[in-house]
Each structure stands twice: as C-alpha cells, then as structure tokens.
Amino acid sequence: MLKKIIFIILFVLVLTQSASLAEDYYNLAGCIHVNSNVGKGRYSLEEIIGLARSNGIQIVILGDILTSRVEYGIWPLRNILKVFDDSSSLLNYGVSKYLNKIKSFTNDISDIIIMPGIEVAPFYYWAGTLLKRDLVLHDPSKHMFIAGLDKPSDLLGMPVIGNHNAGKYGLISIILAWPLLVMGIGVYLFFKIPVKKERRTVGIIFLSLGVIFFINNFPFKKAMFDAYSIKNRIFYYQQLIDYVNKKGGVVFWLQPCGESGGVYKGVKYETLPFTEDLFYTQGYTGFSVFYEGEEMVKPMGPWDKLLLEYCLGKRNRPVWAIGDMDYSYEEENHKNFGEVQTVFLVKDKTKEAVVRALKNGNMYAYYSRDLKNQLRLDKFEVRDRLTGSSAIMGQEVSCFSPAEIAINISGPEAIRGGSSLRLIRNGMVIQVFQIKNLPFNTVFIDDYFVSREKCYYRLEVEGIVANPVFVTFKDLK
Numbered sequence: 001m002l003k004k005i006i007f008i009i010l011f012v013l014v015l016t017q018s019a020s021l022a023e024d025y026y027n028l029a030g031c032i033h034v035n036s037n038v039g040k041g042r043y044s045l046e047e048i049i050g051l052a053r054s055n056g057i058q059i060v061i062l063g064d065i066l067t068s069r070v071e072y073g074i075w076p077l078r079n080i081l082k083v084f085d086d087s088s089s090l091l092n093y094g095v096s097k098y099l100n101k102i103k104s105f106t107n108d109i110s111d112i113i114i115m116p117g118i119e120v121a122p123f124y125y126w127a128g129t130l131l132k133r134d135l136v137l138h139d140p141s142k143h144m145f146i147a148g149l150d151k152p153s154d155l156l157g158m159p160v161i162g163n164h165n166a167g168k169y170g171l172i173s174i175i176l177a178w179p180l181l182v183m184g185i186g187v188y189l190f191f192k193i194p195v196k197k198e199r200r201t202v203g204i205i206f207l208s209l210g211v212i213f214f215i216n217n218f219p220f221k222k223a224m225f226d227a228y229s230i231k232n233r234i235f236y237y238q239q240l241i242d243y244v245n246k247k248g249g250v251v252f253w254l255q256p257c258g259e260s261g262g263v264y265k266g267v268k269y270e271t272l273p274f275t276e277d278l279f280y281t282q283g284y285t286g287f288s289v290f291y292e293g294e295e296m297v298k299p300m301g302p303w304d305k306l307l308l309e310y311c312l313g314k315r316n317r318p319v320w321a322i323g324d325m326d327y328s329y330e331e332e333n334h335k336n337f338g339e340v341q342t343v344f345l346v347k348d349k350t351k352e353a354v355v356r357a358l359k360n361g362n363m364y365a366y367y368s369r370d371l372k373n374q375l376r377l378d379k380f381e382v383r384d385r386l387t388g389s390s391a392i393m394g395q396e397v398s399c400f401s402p403a404e405i406a407i408n409i410s411g412p413e414a415i416r417g418g419s420s421l422r423l424i425r426n427g428m429v430i431q432v433f434q435i436k437n438l439p440f441n442t443v444f445i446d447d448y449f450v451s452r453e454k455c456y457y458r459l460e461v462e463g464i465v466a467n468p469v470f471v472t473f474k475d476l477k
Contacts (some may be wrong), residue, residue, distance in 0.1 A: 030059030039064035055338035069162035141271035148249035183210030194310030258292035304427030323365035361394025379408035408463030
C-alpha cells in the first residue's frame with residue numbers, strides 16, 4: 001500500500017513539473033557567424049544591428065576569423081626563409097580591443113543580443129615541394145566556429161595554426177636554445193690566444209651560424225603544429241576542442257560537406273569534404289547545416305550515425321546542428337542577412353541563456369530565401385503518455401510507454417501547403433506528414449518500445465532541421 005501511495009505522489013509531481021516544461025521556453029531567431037569589418041566583413045557593429053532589426057533577428061553571434069595567416073618556410077630555417085600571407089583578423093586588429101568594442105556597444109542596446117564568436121582554421125598542411133612545382137596547401141578552409149569565450153587570454157592562447165601566442169615553454173625550450181652553445185664556441189675560437197687566422201675564421205662561422213639559428217628558434221617555444229606533415233592531423237583538431245571545452249565555450253565544425261580549391265598567388269590550395277573527421281574527434285558541440293551541410297542530415301547520414309554512437313554509449317555527448325549564416329555582405333554569393341537562422345529555445349533573453357542553448361541543443365536550424373514568409377517550429381515535444389513527462393529539443397525523457405510526439409508549425413497565410421514533414425527515429429523515417437494548411441498541429445504516437453534502449457526523434461520540414469529529443473525506454477516496476 002505504501003509503495004502505491006509513493007508512486008502516486010511521484011506520478012503527480014512528474015506530471016506537474018513536466019506540464020509546463022515546453023511553456024517555460026520561447027523562441028528567439030538568431031544569426032550565427034556574422035563577419036564584421038574587423039575581419040572580412042563590410043559592416044560595422046551598428047550596421048549589423050540595423051540589418052538584424054530590419055529582418056527580425058534577435059540574436060547575433062559574430063564570427064570574425066582569429067587569424068588568417070598562412071606561411072611556408074624552407075628547412076632548416078623555416079622561421080627565416082619563409083613567405084606568408086596575412087589579411088584582416090582579430091589578432092591583427094587586437095583581441096582586447098575587439099572584445100571591449102563589443103562590450104561597450106552592447107551596453108547601449110537591449111532589444112538585440114550581440115556576442116563575440118570566432119572562426120578558426122585549426123590546422124593546414126603542405127604537400128609537394130617548390131623545386132618540383134607541385135606544392136599544394138591542404139585544408140585551409142577546414143574551419144571551426146567557437147562561441148562562449150569572452151576573455152582576451154582565452155582567445156590569445158587558442159591552439160590554432162598561425163597563432164604564435166599559443167606556443168609553450170618546456171624542456172624543448174632548453175634544446176631549442178642550442179645556438180647559444182654554438183655562439184659560445186664561436187666566441188671562444190675567435191678570441192683564443194694565441195690568435196690564429198684560421199681559428200678566427202672558424203670562430204666567425206660558428207658565431208654566424210649560432211646567431212642565424214638563434215633568430216630562427218627564438219623565442220624557444222615548443223611548436224604546436226607541424227604544417228609539413230599529415231601525421232598528427234586529427235590531434236590538432238582534438239587539441240582545440242579540448243581547449244574550448246576546458247574554457248567553457250562551444251565549438252562547431254563548419255560546413256563539413258563543403259569543398260573548395262583553386263590557385264592563389266600561384267599556389268594551389270584545396271579542402272575536401274571532411275565528414276569523417278567528425279567521427280575521429282570527440283567532445284565538440286556540433287556542426288553547421290546550410291549552406292553546405294545538407295548531406296550530413298539526410299536519414300541514416302553522418303549525423304544519424306553520430307547520434308546513434310551517443311545512444312550506444314560510444315560518444316560522451318550528442319552532436320547538435322546549427323545554421324551557419326557566414327555573412328559578410330549581400331554581394332557575396334548573393335546572401336541575404338537572416339536567410340540562414342538558428343532559432344534558440346531559451347527561458348530568458350541573455351547571453352548566458354544563448355550559450356546554454358548551444359551547449360544543450362535547445363535550437364533548430366532554418367533556411368529560407370523568403371524573409372517575409374517563414375515557417376516556425378513552435379513545438380517539437382516528446383512525451384510519455386503514462387507519466388506525462390516530456391522533453392524538447394536537446395533534452396531527454398524517460399518513457400514507460402510508447403512515445404507521444406507533439407508537433408506545431410506556424411507561418412503566415414502566404415505560405416501554402418505542399419510541404420512534407422519527416423519524423424525520424426534512429427535515422428529511419430517513421431512517418432511523413434503532408435502539410436496542407438498552416439498552422440499545422442499534430443500528435444503522433446509511435447508504437448516503438450524497447451525496454452532499456454535509448455533512442456532519439458528528430459524532424460525535418462521545408463528548410464527546418466530540428467535537433468533531436470532523446471528517449472530512454474524503461475519498464476514500470
């Protein structure tokens with residue numbers, strides 16, 4: 001009897017708490033990865049805010065590149081005999097200056113959240129040689145997006161190739177200081193008595209070589225990257241992911257299905273699709289879809305396989321999807337500000353709430369060229385019919401019975417029917433809904449139930465890619 005009473009009390013508590021779960025959140029439309037005129041963008045912060053207001057965007061996360069420096073050096077004096085290309089970036093502008101500018105600007109506005117984010121190319125490598133004229137720069141466009149870090153030291157210490165602030169001192173520093181010994185030998189031979197011309201000549205050679213290599217090795221920091229080898233390629237990306245997690249930020253792979261290449265200043269460069277790297281690395285927050293990530297999200301594509309790894313315990317956290325605006329100005333690829341959005345589910349309109357949503361997957365990605373007529377995913381909720389407990393995107397719910405999925409989609413009357421909504425469980429399309437009128441509201445009961453199994457539901461419809469809701473099936477004891 002006592003067990004029954006306790007169960008009823010718990011049942012009521014769960015039902016009371018879960019009934020208002022979805023109501024506690026509201027949607028805020030955001031643009032992630034907006035380039036300002038500090039980097040490759042054209043517009044100032046004031047102009048970006050104006051664009052956001054005119055397009056109904058309430059959250060702007062900037063995405064100026066930390067460093068765009070690319071260099072090639074000739075062994076053994078790679079730091080002296082080298083050529084490099086370096087354009088506008090945060091390191092050139094000044095990290096502290098940049099962050100202070102955003103902070104002072106945001107103090108004057110309250111209707112829009114604007115916060116720093118950065119784009120980085122963690123690593124690139126060279127193949128071929130100058131002599132054979134087959135030199136190729138690989139992976140210069142294999143980029144990541146980072147947000148949630150607002151301390152200058154966090155950005156300055158970021159382990160990405162081209163950031164010379166990120167080197168470390170250690171035992172290797174003593175080894176790198178070997179030119180001092182050569183210089184000492186040179187001085188000794190030059191001044192040794194009795195003076196001999198031949199010995200002085202050798203001393204000058206030693207002293208000269210010591211000075212040259214001293215300049216090459218200075219400031220004797222351990223090199224964090226070897227741009228002339230592919231041996232530790234994955235390690236460099238994992239190194240950055242671990243660094244960002246340690247600092248409390250979020251890190252997303254950008255456009256993993258994208259491909260780019262060409263010739264710049266006589267040097268060939270190329271970046272091939274890199275979806276496999278998402279399987280080789282752990283701990284990153286997610287990846288971008290739109291413009292070039294559609295292949296990631298197709299049923300039983302890479303995203304579903306990554307989510308299944310999490311469900312099977314092979315991955316320590318889920319992988320979330322965001323929309324990558326990657327906006328610099330209208331003329332670039334004919335992009336309109338706001339056509340790619342990440343819609344956040346937050347409880348309050350603060351920077352901290354936005355970062356939490358990014359970490360927890362409380363968001364969906366959206367793409368539409370028609371900025372005046374847009375669909376909105378008002379509800380995507382998975383419930384247990386027995387207890388009433390529920391979860392939204394990025395959350396997990398325990399189900400003692402087959403799951404009930406509630407979906408609400410709205411939009412202006414100008415949007416007519418004809419769209420197909422696909423409901424996906426564990427990578428398989430389990431139901432297709434034809435949206436004939438808006439608003440569209442449905443409740444679907446999935447007959448699937450496997451005790452002690454963790455699975456997920458996600459959906460796609462007309463430019464909307466929703467992050468998953470996880471379900472763990474349990475027996476009622």
